[in-house]
Amino acid sequence: MSEIKNEYIKLDKSAEQITTDLMRPVNLSIGFKAWMAFLIISLAVCIYAYTIQLNIGLGVTGLRDYVSWGMYIANFVFFVAASLIGMLIGAVLGLIGIKWITPLVRIAEIIAVAFAAVAGLVIISDMGRPERLPYVLMYGRIQSPILWDVTVVTTYLVMSLLLYFLPLIPDLAIGKDKLQGVPKIHKIIYNILSLNWVGSEEQIKIIHKSVRILLILIIPVAFAIHTVTSWLFAVTPRAGWDSTIFGPYFLSGAFVAGSAAVIIAMFFFQKNYKLKDYITDFHFDKMGKLLFLVSIVYFYFNLNEFLVPGYKLKQADAIHLQALFNGNWAKLFWATQIFGLILPLILLLFRKMRKAFPILIISIFVIAGAWLKRYIIVVPTQEHPYLPIQNVPDYFMGYTPTLIETAITAASIILVLIIITILSKFFPVIPIWETVHENKTDQKS
Amino acid sequence: MNEQSEGKNKNNRRQFLKNLGLIGTGAVAGGAAIYSGYRFEKSKDESGERIRVLTADNKLVEVDKSALKEITLDITELQKRGREGLPGHRWVMVIDLSRCRNARKCMEACQGAHQLRAEQHHINVLQMQDSPTTAPYYMPKPCQHCDNPPCVSVCPVDATFKRADGIVLIDNERCIGCRFCIAACPYSARVFNWFDPKDAELHKDQLYDVELNVPQKKGTISKCLFSADRLRVGKMPYCVSACPNGVYYFGDENEDAVTNGTTKETFRLSKLLRDNAGHLLMEELGTKPRVYYLPPKNRLFEFPDKNILDNEHHT
Numbered sequence: 001m002s003e004i005k006n007e008y009i010k011l012d013k014s015a016e017q018i019t020t021d022l023m024r025p026v027n028l029s030i031g032f033k034a035w036m037a038f039l040i041i042s043l044a045v046c047i048y049a050y051t052i053q054l055n056i057g058l059g060v061t062g063l064r065d066y067v068s069w070g071m072y073i074a075n076f077v078f079f080v081a082a083s084l085i086g087m088l089i090g091a092v093l094g095l096i097g098i099k100w101i102t103p104l105v106r107i108a109e110i111i112a113v114a115f116a117a118v119a120g121l122v123i124i125s126d127m128g129r130p131e132r133l134p135y136v137l138m139y140g141r142i143q144s145p146i147l148w149d150v151t152v153v154t155t156y157l158v159m160s161l162l163l164y165f166l167p168l169i170p171d172l173a174i175g176k177d178k179l180q181g182v183p184k185i186h187k188i189i190y191n192i193l194s195l196n197w198v199g200s201e202e203q204i205k206i207i208h209k210s211v212r213i214l215l216i217l218i219i220p221v222a223f224a225i226h227t228v229t230s231w232l233f234a235v236t237p238r239a240g241w242d243s244t245i246f247g248p249y250f251l252s253g254a255f256v257a258g259s260a261a262v263i264i265a266m267f268f269f270q271k272n273y274k275l276k277d278y279i280t281d282f283h284f285d286k287m288g289k290l291l292f293l294v295s296i297v298y299f300y301f302n303l304n305e306f307l308v309p310g311y312k313l314k315q316a317d318a319i320h321l322q323a324l325f326n327g328n329w330a331k332l333f334w335a336t337q338i339f340g341l342i343l344p345l346i347l348l349l350f351r352k353m354r355k356a357f358p359i360l361i362i363s364i365f366v367i368a369g370a371w372l373k374r375y376i377i378v379v380p381t382q383e384h385p386y387l388p389i390q391n392v393p394d395y396f397m398g399y400t401p402t403l404i405e406t407a408i409t410a411a412s413i414i415l416v417l418i419i420i421t422i423l424s425k426f427f428p429v430i431p432i433w434e435t436v437h438e439n440k441t442d443q444k445s
Numbered sequence: 446m447n448e449q450s451e452g453k454n455k456n457n458r459r460q461f462l463k464n465l466g467l468i469g470t471g472a473v474a475g476g477a478a479i480y481s482g483y484r485f486e487k488s489k490d491e492s493g494e495r496i497r498v499l500t501a502d503n504k505l506v507e508v509d510k511s512a513l514k515e516i517t518l519d520i521t522e523l524q525k526r527g528r529e530g531l532p533g534h535r536w537v538m539v540i541d542l543s544r545c546r547n548a549r550k551c552m553e554a555c556q557g558a559h560q561l562r563a564e565q566h567h568i569n570v571l572q573m574q575d576s577p578t579t580a581p582y583y584m585p586k587p588c589q590h591c592d593n594p595p596c597v598s599v600c601p602v603d604a605t606f607k608r609a610d611g612i613v614l615i616d617n618e619r620c621i622g623c624r625f626c627i628a629a630c631p632y633s634a635r636v637f638n639w640f641d642p643k644d645a646e647l648h649k650d651q652l653y654d655v656e657l658n659v660p661q662k663k664g665t666i667s668k669c670l671f672s673a674d675r676l677r678v679g680k681m682p683y684c685v686s687a688c689p690n691g692v693y694y695f696g697d698e699n700e701d702a703v704t705n706g707t708t709k710e711t712f713r714l715s716k717l718l719r720d721n722a723g724h725l726l727m728e729e730l731g732t733k734p735r736v737y738y739l740p741p742k743n744r745l746f747e748f749p750d751k752n753i754l755d756n757e758h759h760t
Contacts, residue, residue: 128637128664129620129622236629
């Protein structure tokens with residue numbers, strides 16, 4: 001048992017070499033500048049779309065009185081979902097002593113921070129009166145799941161930030177001496193943020209202890225954020241949302257989206273930051289197995305979610321399921337289920353498919369499927385209310401996102417990419433201190 | 446040495462308390478003198494004319510005329526009374542489905558009163574058919590003013606609320622526009638102001654009355670209010686008064702009485718419901734609606750489109 005637990009890649013490198021390797025990507029290269037410029041220009045265009053929405057009203061979206069939640073809410077649910085991977089890799093796998101996650105923990109934490117932070121923002125784009133956001137705190141009613149969501153998402157964000165920052169402190173201390181070819185201000189920031197870290201036994205103890213406490217505490221918080229998000233739907237009496245398994249169904253789906261996000265990020269960091277020795281085929285293989293595990297759990301919940309009401313076919317459920325299975329949602333529904341879940345499950349069984357490039361492609365399909373799945377959970381239900389939709393223009397009956405709301409949604413995705421880029425470029429993306437430390441103890445034994 | 450100084454301290458304290466007592470007594474006496482003087486001066490203002498006033502909780506009291514102060518209806522006062530409601534009442538509506546001929550006067554009156562766009566309905570007359578073998582009928586559908594309202598439960602900021610007199614209102618000065626209430630309402634009773642409301646420029650200086658929910662506001666919810674503003678002045682709701690076919694009854698559950706908006710006849714609510722097999726809409730959802738329906742029996746008119754099940758939302 002302990003053999004499997006301690007499985008990880010042994011590096012044939014000195015501490016000096018490891019530090020240089022992992023510090024190398026920390027610089028403001030031309031590529032980075034070009035990429036950031038591209039992101040910021042795209043963001044500016046998309047923010048212009050939001051100003052149009054602010055002026056004219058939410059009517060610039062495809063939403064109307066019957067389908068009144070659409071792309072924004074689906075995107076919000078997706079973001080909350082993707083952020084949970086920080087908890088799964090850092091806390092669950094970390095606490096049970098799995099070693100191969102060392103080079104991936106920080107990547108998972110960056111993804112958690114980026115998605116959780118932007119999730120809080122995207123929900124504002126769905127508000128009819130965004131300037132009244134403070135009312136949620138001033139007049140908040142504890143009965144409303146929105147209050148629960150606001151509370152746990154902010155808690156999760158703060159804890160994820162701490163879980164990103166605390167293990168980074170030793171690396172910052174290393175970096176303030178070792179960084180090369182960066183502006184002075186970069187080193188000054190490193191110096192301030194490293195909080196006088198000298199690596200004394202006392203300091204090490206404090207960090208270990210606080211990280212451990214955070215890792216334990218973040219598990220219930222992470223469960224809470226996605227369970228509560230699922231309850232935004234499950235507390236209503238509508239067919240398709242009125243489900244008792246929405247909490248675990250969303251949670252298992254969240255790990256699928258997050259694992260795919262980590263694999264995609266791993267691939268780009270390995271290639272662009274030249275980390276081939278640290279993020280290896282071995283890690284992709286492990287992540288592939290993790291993706292398979294969470295996907296098969298998610299598949300099991302899908303089976304329950306659709307098969308049980310599909311067997312009984314109560315009137316309202318029947319109308320909803322008919323729309324999904326062979327009605328106007330069928331193409332999207334089956335494409336999402338087959339290419340985003342079933343096919344990846346089959347492919348991941350083969351070792352060859354768990355190598356870097358094939359698993360990147362699989363993960364892109366999985367993450368696209370994960371986004372569309374949220375869309376399919378949010379929208380179709382509202383097209384079939386209990387009472388008929390009458391005496392309104394025809395386009396009230398359905399929902400087609402407009403260009404403006406697509407642009408605003410794109411803005412949120414761009415913002416996630418900006419946060420990921422900055423965190424992974426200004427600071428080392430693989431924990432240096434821990435890698436060196438683990439390698440040392442390994443060489444001794 | 447110590448004892449001595451302690452004794453001295455004690456003396457000092459006693460002296461201090463004594464002085465304080467003196468000052469206190471003096472102050473009270475002075476205050477009383479000033480106050481009685483003030484009363485005397487004030488009594489000159491009293492007109493001596495007494496007036497009888499009916500308080501909000503139906504008590505007859507007598508006060509001096511000079512004590513009467515007219516309350517200006519500013520936003521604070523309108524909000525306050527809008528949230529308090531009309532004490533002692535439990536408003537209830539009965540809709541007789543056998544009489545509705547789709548005249549739509551209710552919809553017109555309602556949209557006019559609440560400054561709604563053509564596609565915004567606080568009350569909507571729906572064409573219903575329960576199953577392919579049963580006859581179609583028209584069903585006016587206002588907000589059901591549930592006693593267990595899902596919309597109120599989910600509202601994060603107390604913008605939509607349930608009053609003691611049974612009415613569910615929406616405060617568009619509070620609403621943040623999250624539309625969770627739209628998602629939660631099984632009766633599709635709520636509408637949203639996706640754009641600037643109808644004639645926004647025209648009504649922009651109007652004082653906001655939460656009981657009428659005008660002027661409407663961009664980015665907030667609107668819904669049927671049981672015409673709380675009309676009830677306050679002892680009138681029937683707009684839709685009820687406008688109906689030419691005697692479809693609506695409105696009244697007070699506490700008095701067990703409802704009045705038909707067209708014929709002005711008053712009935713015992715319990716008897717009306719018992720005799721006509723009254724029912725609630727989707728009662729099984731546990732929402733406890735305050736709108737009763739009488740079944741669509743013995744209709745004396747033709748329904749224009751017999752195949753409405755085919756062109757409904759179900760397909």
